[in-house]
Amino acid sequence: MKAVSAEEAVGMIPNNARIMVGGFMGVGTPERLLDELVRQKKSGLSLISNDAATPGKGVGKLFDGGQVSSMIGTHIGLNPKAQQQMLGKKITVDLIPQGTFVERIRAGGCGLGGVLTPTGVGTLVEEGKQKIEVDGKPYLLETALRADFALVHAFLADYAGNLSYALTARNFNPVMAMAADTVIVTAEHIVPVGVIGPDHVVTPGPLVDYLVANG
């Protein structure tokens, strides 16, 4: 784990990168990294994020300036800009069930090729997917999902990169921290090793490549 500034962290992300961003409607999102993506005008981003948040908040900031070229997510109904860009075919959006979204990422982080889920069988979601029967029950094969960079927000990070999360800001963060080539983390508080007890570490330090220094 290496400590970096937000500017250095985002400087490592090239245009057209595939990025995975934690958060649920902007809660538990690394806002400082998004502000820096906006400031450095990164473009053509492939975004993997649960939702498009709202304009000016969380990943919504990336839609404000047209920095996203494609998105995989579950719901963009509360961001009119993302909706307009999708309906105007400026961006491609793959909307998938939320349970499938998180399991595909989990699979990507855990060395699995994919998962079998009953969700989506008999609906539009099954189009183009392999259907597999197990014990007489149909499932869809949903393939694993990974990214070049995971942008994660924690509540506490210690000097060794161990992370813990707070309340509903946990959401997709620990799952995404497993599923990218490079993991960049912001935290509300950076604390000495030992403040987060071993039992309370949710994301172990070795998963974290870069921790963004505070203040």
Place this chain on the structure above:
Amino acid sequence: MDPQTIIARRVAKELRPGNLVNLGIGIPTLVANYVPAGLRVFFQSENGLIGTGPIPEQGMAHPLLTDAGGRPISALPGAAIFDSAISFGLIRGGHVDITVLGGLQVDVDGHLANWMIPGKMVPGMGGAMDLVTGAKRVIVAMQHAAKGKSKIVARCNLPLTSARPVDLVVTDMAVIAFPDGKATLLETAPGLTVAEVLAVTEAELALPDAIPEMTL
């Protein structure tokens, strides 16, 4: 009583002690206001919380404690936090006893369409497909008709949410279940006759010998 209150009060009667319950947005959210006194149920918010409490008082909201719509909520004593993989494991894995969801259409076989109107409304399905596929009991809480058109239809022409049929539909006019896979009128709203309900219902409903009024 206004239509939404009728629906929410009637759905609340379905809750049993200890149930783990997931409420969708819209009318389903109102069900939490009518939990019978002394009945302990657990409400899940799919962004990672069991034990949601009421909207916090002024100045008591925490920016990291929100519902699935991103609005501030509170957590009750005994609440639990988990990540999204566990949250949807609870949902898809059959650990949620009851989910209450809004609907656009329910058909005579109990199939629900509630996430998309092609060309008009394409927000994404969020957690709806997992909830309908995985919860032990699926209850649809919706108005019986919209703009004069029945939402209880012969066959859904909107994209389905799941191949799994729902268990109960509660509207402002009726309670409908699907014993033997066929829509059956169980109750009418207070003051309505069976004929009045059938007059605004597109789907053919099976009629048991006794069809009481809802008790609210």
